[in-house]
Amino acid sequence: MGQATPTFVLIVSDLSTKIPEPAAAEPPPISVVPGAVDPANFWPASLAHLVLPYDAAGSDYVTVAEVSELPQTGYVGYRTMSVALVPLADVDELLQSTASSGHEVQSNGPLPFVDDDGPPHRNGFWIAGIGREDRFEPVVNRWRGGDIDVLLPDNGLLMVFGLVPRNIGQADVHWDDPHGPVYDVVRVSTISDHQLPKEKRQRAFVEIRRDYLLEYCRIKQAAAVAFYYEQRRSNDDASFDAAMSGSDSKDFHLPGRLLNLQINRYADERGRQFAQVWGRRLVLPRGERKIFERDLPLVWPDHPGEMTQDRAGREDPKAYVNDLVLQEYEGRPEFVLFPKWGGMSYRGQWSVGDCQRHSRNYISVELRKLYEGCPSRVIEHWHRFAVPRAVAEADHQAAGIRHIGIRAEELVSAYLKLTSALVRLGERFDLSFEEVDIGGFNAYNVEYHGWCSFDSLVTLAKVAPPNITLDGFLDRVLDVAKLWEGIQEAPLRNMVRKLGIDLKTLPGARSLKLMGTLCQLATIARGSGYRWPEEAEQFVKQWKPETQLPVMRRLFSLNQLRQKAAHRTGQGFAATLASDLEKFGVASAAQVAGWGSAVDLLYDAMISDFAGIAELLEPDT
Known part of the structure; x- marks a missing residue:
């Protein structure tokens, strides 16, 4: 028997397959549409939307x-x-x-019929x-x-x-x-x-x-x-x-x-x-070059003419951008943000790292590094937020250098200082709580890895533009409140009990009330010359649960604001909101242009109060 002739099957999967065929019948002529002046463009009312161009440019x-x-x-x-x-x-x-x-x-x-003796599917x-x-x-x-x-x-x-x-x-x-x-x-x-x-x-x-x-x-x-x-x-x-x-x-x-x-x-x-x-x-109708091999004919403020990678390398220019540029990357786990400097990195593949915060709202960036290491879309994104240096300088003069990154870092530092003080306070009672048991974080790990590598901490540094809305401000209230709510009840409850307080006098007390009780007792001890907390038997006699302390006043208001942030409507919302805001030095009527300054005051107040409580509760040496 002779060898079988091999059979070759051509599989075509490109745009169009055209195989010669006998001449097809002519297409039918355009139909006559009674009552239509232009039959070719006739549409009944129910399908008239199909007249519009398909693609809205x-x-x-x-x-x-x-x-x-x-x-x-x-x-x-x-x-x-x-x-x-x-x-x-x-x-x-x-x-x-x-x-x-x-x-x-x-x-x-689906479910093709394939003959076992025939060609494969x-x-x-x-x-x-x-x-x-x-x-x-x-x-x-x-x-x-x-x-x-x-x-x-x-x-x-x-x-x-x-x-x-x-x-x-x-x-x-x-x-x-x-x-x-x-x-x-x-x-x-x-x-x-x-x-x-x-x-x-x-x-x-x-x-x-x-x-x-x-x-x-x-x-x-x-x-x-x-x-x-x-x-x-x-x-x-x-x-x-x-x-x-x-x-x-x-x-x-x-x-x-x-x-x-x-x-x-x-x-x-x-x-x-x-x-x-x-x-x-x-x-x-046809394609356009939009993604691949793109030139970037970008002109940056203060640098006339198109900027190229070669030019950026030779001139080493600096640009100024609004920190709103960072909002694109916030809340995405694949990005690491460096709020204090204004930079960020992506999966270790590229970064915008040569940055400095110039003022509250503006970042300076080295264009040489931006053009050398970043994809074109990233360069375009940063370019959209570019401003002349004069704008950044004016912001420096008006709003100063304290920006959301600095404030967030100081807030985290004050919080960790507070949890560390509570650990040392617990040790005086032979309570072996660690920082993570009390506040959810270990100060050494936060310092070693960087606070901005923790999702629940870096959210505190989300961009807060001057024109942020009331809803945006209330979202920040929730962020700060969540940090405070990391303080656990059990360690505080044990410390209050060790100080000789009958917990029946504090029915339903949560972290806020328990912290307030510790602060009340520490204030009595220091004001009366007793050692804190060793001489509790002496100063606890002077304790009055109804005493209000300045250092706790804004924390109670923060709790009220948190409840309003969770329920932003209702009778009397505006009036009670204004009352709570006054504790932070925020006047609602003054926020017409935006609530950015209110965010600053909120953060600064909590930085001061966390640090003040930590100092108050620090055991005597």
């Missing part, structure tokens, strides 16, 4: 796939849409032809074009499992940009570009379950940032075209009835779409006029 995101039963301009119905990449040479024909095409993503599945996704063998590459892969539609971004798209997933909800995934980093490049709600009641069905969609889609179209040398099906119902559209001219159902072959209109003679609550359309719409 002012939007950061483009929807590239969707399954939705949401009403549109008041008309109930259904929409399914997928975007595919179409070679530039085929776009005009696809959009102008009256010939039909696919409107859904197709695949060899071949994966792939495509949208059928006008020609019998035309197949366009979808941006999103789709299939249906039972009554559930599944939408996922194409792996090729995700791979090109090196995107990584991040789960947002039960069925939502966002894809990030770690090279920027750029978050939420692709946003996906993956499933739509048609078994659920209509009001509970989830809109499934895939959205991508415009700049990334433009770049993808550029490298694919293609346009983005939406293939869609949509149906809507209406009742009183006169143009609809005119187009039907007495018929129950009519097809209209129009450029880029097939429109079917039907009249339901037995009208129900959904509407007697039913319109459905299969069509194609242009999303992006």
Whole structure:
């Protein structure tokens, strides 16, 4: 027997597969639409929104796939849409032809039938074009499992940009570009379950940032075209009835779409006029260079002309930026912030490190280091917050150098000083509490690793611009209150008991009241000349639970503010808020331009009080 001739199978998965075929029938002519002056542009009222351009150029995101039963301009119905990449040479024909095409993503599945003696199963996704063998590459892969539609971004798209997933909800995934980093490049709600009641069905969609889609179209040398099906119902559209001219159902072959209109003679609550359309719409006509190999024609204040890496290296210029630049990185665990200096780093891959705080609200940065080590998107981000040096100097003169980073560091230091004093106080009672038992932190570890490496501490240094809102201020109240609430009740309760206080005289006492009791006793001891805390038997006789101490006054007000921050409405909110704020030297009426100065006063007051309490409770030597 002779050797069998090998069989080669060509798998094509590029934008378009065109196989020679017999000449196809001519597409139908543009239909006549009774009552329409321009049939090619006719739309019934329920579908009139499709006249608008698909892509709103002012939007950061483009929807590239969707399954939705949401009403549109008041008309109930259904929409399914997928975007595919179409070679530039085929776009005009696809959009102008009256010939039909696919409107859904197709695949060899689910549950393909494969003969054991036949060829193996071949994966792939495509949208059928006008020609019998035309197949366009979808941006999103789709299939249906039972009554559930599944939408996922194409792996090729995700791979090109090196995107990584991040789960947002039960069925939502966002894809990030770690090279920027750029978050939420692709946003996906993956499933739509048609078994659920209509009001509970989830809109499934895939959205991508415009700049990334433009770049993808550029490298694919293609346009983005939406293939869609949509149906809507209406009742009183006169143009609809005119187009039907007495018929129950009519097809209209129009450029880029097939429109079917039907009249339901037995009208129900959904509407007697039913319109459905299969069509194609242009999303992006061509690509643009947006992501890869980008030049940065940036002009920095005080440095006329475009700044380049070479120029930055030669001139070693300095720029000044508003510290709002740091908000982009706050609350994201992959970044390490250095609030005292105004710098940050990303996963050890790059950093903006050559920074100095110039004033309360501005940071100076060395452009040579910025251009040498940072991705272009990071440079652009910092450039957006750049100001002339004169602006930073004016802020230095008006607001000084004390900024949120300094205040946060001093607040943390005062808090640790307080917990250390409590440890030493406990030792006098033979109570073996450690700092972490009392306040949640070990001072040595905080100093060794840096306070800004602890999530619950670095949040205290979030940027506090002068025009921060009242809600923003109340959020800071919560942050400071959470720090204070780290003081545990059990150690304080044991110390109060060791001092000879019957805890029945302090029913329901929590950390704040227990700390106040310790401060009351320490004040009596020091004022009466007794050793603190050894001579408790003598000074505890003078204790009066109702005594109010200046050093505790603002902590009680902080607690009141915390409750207001958690419940920001209600009768008398403004009046009682003003009363509590007065304890911190904050006048509500003076915060018209913003609550930034109130944040400063809040922090400064708590720094002083934490340090004052620590000094008061420090055992006598």
